[in-house]
Amino acid sequence: MKIAVCDDEVNFQKVIQEKLEEYYGALEVEIEVFLSAKDFLEKFEKHPLEFQIIFMDIEMPGLNGIEASKRIREINQSIPIIFLTSHTERAMEGYEVNAFRFLEKPLRKEKLVKVLQDFAKLRLVNSKIELQDGERILLVNWTEIQFVESENVYINVYLEDTRYLIRKKLSDMEEQMPKQMFYKAHRSYLINLGFVKFFNGKKITMKNGNEIPLSRGKRTEFKTAMMNYLRILG
Template identity: 25%
Template structure:
């Protein structure tokens, strides 16, 4: 079952309560596994995403907030993580045009309609299921875990002879058997690149480059082989251009 993590930010607790009620109703009606966190401070939400970029799949953001408006908040969040579905909520339709610059998934006008809310959630769910590829990994302890390829930061060879691999996610590592060459072939059409003979990196999770290394969103540093550095940077820059168009 697909699990969704949702963040809700509104400095009006009444509207937070209204959104959570709609989410609870949606979960029961469609049997969807959803976890959500609520925030009355945009700065607290921004700090959460800064420290754990992959913590939310969907965000509901109020436009008019005192500490920072929802449009500014969304811009800062997009500089940390772009592939996140954002729904703006406002009392005023006049902000809709301004919101286009941060590419929201939808713009909701208060008061919220249950029917419109359900339709939006259905659309998001369809988009996630069509854009995200899930894989089930058999770990070395024989347990299984299903993960989204987009959540894998990199794949690391830990023992080539025994064909042991580590799949690095934001907050944990999965240990599995396999060959890095097989995964490179399998992920050829996705945003993964062999930056080193021991590493396959997800381009969407590159935070910045250091000398002979690339730093991922969670701070993990991996080496770049000399022959692959220029190709990797070109692929990374092309990927950034593509994401900006989304």
């Protein structure tokens, strides 16, 4: 994932970069910093899909964050913009450009974590997968899939009120899945943690009543995955 940080304070840039790398892991995220809105827009206008999220300081000399964000919205209506400000009274201006969230300076770690968790939810809710069903291509939200079951060279994809039989390997499906949302409970099953109803130590019961076996030795790992899901997406 690539993140843009646009702020004219070099020390603050370092602080937020360190906290972002601490949260995601330095290998999972690439952060590009800009000292002015003008510099950022020059890059953004050429590569409007390069960044997945923007941290934008409101108070900057020259072109301020609000005006820069109006330009951003002319190019990309949906990219999340998180405003950074030392003056909370200016935060209301962000609604003109559909700001995703606001963070007050000096930056508080718990506030940043909450914003990043909200962003993770947004990405997962909006993300889809293409499933080839015969001659049809289905677009399905990850949040709609309750669990996936392997059946030889096919997989059964279970939604709330329907099931699709897709020619695909379970391992290929696993590679595409959001790791925070899905868990491989058994060599033949991938489950959406959001649809878990209860767990008795050996089997996981889903909200639709289906019982999914849990491989021996995975009890602790499953509990950890469930707690992580609830922390981020619950």
